[in-house]
Amino acid sequence: xxxxxxxxxxxxxxxxxxxxxxxxxxxxxxxxxxxxxxxxxxxxxxxxxxxxxxxxxxxxxxxxxxxxxxxxxxxxxxxxxxxxxxxxxxxxxxxxxxxxxxxxxxxxxxxxxxxxxxxxxxxxxxxxxxxxxxxxxxxxxxxxxxxxxxxxxxxxxxxxxxxxxxxxxxxxxxxxxxxxxxxxxxxxxxxxxxxxxxxxxxxxxxxxxxxxxxxxxxxxxxxxxxxxxxxxxxxxxxxxxxxxxxxxxxxxxxxxxxxxxxxxxxxxxxxxxxxxxxxxxxxxxxxxxxxxxxxxxxxxxxxxxxxxxxxxxxxxxxxxxxxxxxxxxxxxxxxxxxxxxxxxxxxxxxxxxxxxxxxxxxxxxxxxxxxxxxxx
Numbered sequence: 001x002x003x004x005x006x007x008x009x010x011x012x013x014x015x016x017x018x019x020x021x022x023x024x025x026x027x028x029x030x031x032x033x034x035x036x037x038x039x040x041x042x043x044x045x046x047x048x049x050x051x052x053x054x055x056x057x058x059x060x061x062x063x064x065x066x067x068x069x070x071x072x073x074x075x076x077x078x079x080x081x082x083x084x085x086x087x088x089x090x091x092x093x094x095x096x097x098x099x100x101x102x103x104x105x106x107x108x109x110x111x112x113x114x115x116x117x118x119x120x121x122x123x124x125x126x127x128x129x130x131x132x133x134x135x136x137x138x139x140x141x142x143x144x145x146x147x148x149x150x151x152x153x154x155x156x157x158x159x160x161x162x163x164x165x166x167x168x169x170x171x172x173x174x175x176x177x178x179x180x181x182x183x184x185x186x187x188x189x190x191x192x193x194x195x196x197x198x199x200x201x202x203x204x205x206x207x208x209x210x211x212x213x214x215x216x217x218x219x220x221x222x223x224x225x226x227x228x229x230x231x232x233x234x235x236x237x238x239x240x241x242x243x244x245x246x247x248x249x250x251x252x253x254x255x256x257x258x259x260x261x262x263x264x265x266x267x268x269x270x271x272x273x274x275x276x277x278x279x280x281x282x283x284x285x286x287x288x289x290x291x292x293x294x295x296x297x298x299x300x301x302x303x304x305x306x307x308x309x310x311x312x313x314x315x316x317x318x319x320x321x322x323x324x325x326x327x328x329x330x331x332x333x334x335x336x337x338x339x340x341x342x343x344x345x346x347x348x349x350x351x352x353x354x355x356x357x358x359x360x361x362x363x364x365x366x367x368x369x370x371x372x373x374x375x376x
Contacts, residue, residue, distance in 0.1 A: 029367040036363015042356030046349070050165030054126035057159030058139040059146070061322075063124075065154030067096065070340045071107055073149040081111040089117045093143045104339070115140040149342040151330055160322055161346050167323035169353065171234065172303035175241035180296050183246035187253025188284050192261055192276070198254075205247040217244060217306060221315040230321040237316060241303050249295045256288050290365060297361025301354035308350055324350050 030036055049056055074091040092109040099106045123136040139145065148158040190201040220240045224233055260266060261284075269279055285292075304324075310316030311325025312332070319326060327346040331337050337344065 026367045030363055033363035033366060035359045036367070039356045039359025039361070039363060042352055043360060046165055046353055046356065047169065049162045050169055052128060053159060053162035053166065054128050055133075055135065056137045056162055057156060058123060058136055059144060059156040059159060060124045060126075061156050061159030061163055062320075063155065065144075065150070068144065068146070068150050068154035069152055070105070071146050071150040071154065072340075073342050074146055076117070076147070080114065086114075086116075090114045091117065091140070091145055113143070115143050115145060117145065148345050149340070151327075151343065152336075157327075157342065157345065160327060161324070161349055164322045164324045164327050164346060165349065165353075167234070167317055167321055168304055168307055168325070168350075171238055171241065171307050171317075171323070172300045174238045175245065175303045176296050176299040178238065178242035179245045179249060179299050180292055182242060183249030183295075184253050184285070184288065184292050186246070187250035188257050188280055188288065190250065191254035191257030192280060192284065201250065202254075205251055208244065208247050213244065214309075217310060218313070218315055220244075221310050226318070230318070233318060234321070237307065237310075241306065245299060245303070249292075249299075252291065252295070253288055256291060257284055260284055260287055294361055294365040297357050297364060301357045304350060304353055304357075 053061070071094060074094065076089050076091055077086075078089060079085050080090075091114075092111055093113040093115055094107040095110045097106050097108050098104070117138050117140055119138050121136060121139050122134045123139040125132065125134045127133075146156050146158065148156075148161065150157055151160070186201050190198045217240065221237070224236050228236070266279060266283065269283065307316055307323060308325035308328065311323050312328045314329065317323045317326055324346045328344070330343045331347075
């Protein structure tokens, strides 16, 4: 009885899939993955905040303001110090004071000065996607608002985190794409042709994998001349990440290709006169697609962490370019971290990005093979 129910369920699934394209089947199955959808939402939100960073930043994130150095995060309120409710959200202005015990700079809330938050209001001028604008998602009528505090130069940390996401996410995405193209191509060619080509590719992989990964990344990054422009450093970082990350994918794809090339449908294509390029790009690549997607979504968070690590150590992206790793350089000293813990907030966005891509990868891994039936 149980076997008949399973067979009936399989038949119903096959009948429901008739007449639908591959992308439609993938999307229908992906929608059933709650964690995959959650990961996709997180990535979309981070991408929007990064692309439109000036719009979501109430203050110019490149403007120095020594009087606001290490300003703590301001708390959004609806109830004032007298217990009165306000329909509009507001923050209290901060005034600089001196700690009577340590004689260090501290900021205290000035409860006599309420700063109401305005949404979709005009603020500082910026240029985005070739267009000039001064419209911002939120700002205050007078004074300043720093929801995540400021750095040692008084620059708004919220806006700089959004700006840093552009570099961190772009480097990771471009590096992962180059890694997938290079690794999957060499892996399929190595497994399909075998012989001398397979030997050369596999020996190259073994040589690269014989070096300790982190010291090799650091050595290559440290070799980049400090006189290079930010764009040159950016391109070199992408190439370094791609160059050192493709061997694992190539070896995995090679093993999958070795099993696929012995299948009957590959033999039939050869007997019918099908070319090697047709077999590789029309049959082997699609059959490896689910694994390639998984590796792509796993490589992106790995590259985000690697870029953040190298930039944190001063070997990656260099100022004036901003990435999440560059922002974390301000948390290198224990005394700074103890007094101003909000400088570690960029690490929270790194965590969100890594979790988002991992959740998305899990969902895409299952959805990429829509013809398989899950066991209940």
